[in-house]
């Protein structure tokens with residue numbers, strides 16, 4: 001395959017979304033639609049990518065990553081006009097892929113098929129098409145008797161006979177750029193929407209005697225454009241089921257895929273079992289042999305091997321091998337939990353390090369703390385990390401025993417092997433191996449209730 005350049009059109013406002021957010025930034029499986037298109041081109045090895053932006057250009061630039069060159073379309077005068085803005089950047093280009101930023105379901109395999117068809121037939125222009133049961137809203141493909149694409153007619157310009165055609169324009173096209181470039185300059189706005197339609201390229205090329213064609217894909221999901229929130233929800237569903245299938249093929253058990261949401265860039269090791277009602281989001285990385293869910297929410301987390309995580313929430317946190325989390329635990333950003341750690345019910349951990357083998361089994365708050373290994377944090381322990389002005393750190397060493405219902409008023413240090421009596425409010429550092437008791441002694445008044 002010869003080297004390729006791609007232009008993605010992403011300048012439109014997306015009027016039908018009824019939103020202040022540019023349409024191409026709406027996420028599908030946790031990633032902006034435009035980013036999906038860029039990443040798919042990356043898989044294909046296309047590195048020369050131009051993105052035409054206009055509406056919300058600054059916002060789009062800030063949200064997208066990848067090696068792309070930005071081109072500005074100041075006024076959104078149509079898809080043909082959008083491509084024309086990139087033309088000055090395309091000198092010397094041979095074959096050019098043109099894609100839309102609102103077609104997130106397209107795969108690299110299908111693009112490859114389109115390119116092969118285009119190059120194999122030596123076409124001036126080849127369009128990716130599909131036959132869809134519900135073609136309304138799409139441009140219709142008018143074929144010539146020899147199978148060429150004589151024209152593409154937009155829904156709004158189509159007569160009833162043309163509207164009955166079910167083969168539609170996906171918007172994805174492959175051009176022999178030296179042949180298309182001069183024709184692009186001749187597009188006009190003589191249509192119902194008063195826009196420069198890129199689709200008119202086909203009729204113009206045919207009139208010049210150039211060869212045009214279509215690559216008809218059997219997967220009509222892939223070509224779907226997202227123009228409103230109903231189509232967005234549908235694309236989300238298709239993408240999620242596709243992602244789940246990829247993980248299952250790679251050896252992950254997903255007990256009930258219909259209730260499991262895994263974002264596009266998540267990695268999961270083999271023999272991990274995902275129970276129902278589980279969300280794994282962002283760039284989370286889950287090791288093998290884990291058991292996640294039911295009812296788990298993990299956003300941008302890294303989990304080791306053999307972690308059990310059920311009925312719990314974790315965000316931007318790391319959890320080491322064979323640790324057990326939940327039920328009803330909340331692990332907040334900046335937490336780094338070691339191996340074989342137990343984080344039990346109604347425990348909140350924020351921005352803290354928990355060493356290997358340590359247990360925080362129930363009803364505790366651990367914030368801005370560093371805890372060593374094999375320590376036990378009793379039921380109801382609180383790190384009082386906030387003094388009303390700023391957050392203060394708590395340090396707990398290895399093999400420390402913190403008795404139930406202890407307040408650790410930070411900043412405070414509990415050294416290795418220390419023992420804190422239950423119900424203490426600790427305001428001063430405790431040396432290694434010491435016992436600290438910080439509560440008033442119990443008073444018992446015999447027969448006190450008698451005669452009351």
Ligand code: UD1
Pocket residue numbers: 009010011012013024052073075076077078079080081082100101102137138139140152154168169170171196197198199224225226227
């Ligand atoms: C377009 C096609 C239609 C096709 C459908 C596939 C045209 C004229 N119509 O219609 O044949 O079936 O996509 O989904 O090409 N854009 C710009 N600048 C503009 C206008 C649009 O960059 O001035 C970008 C948009 O950001 C979007 C893409 O081009 O990513 C398509 O625009 P959209 O308005 O969604 O076109 P459709 O009506 O869906």
Ligand code: MG
Pocket residue numbers: 102225226227
């Ligand atoms: Mg569209």
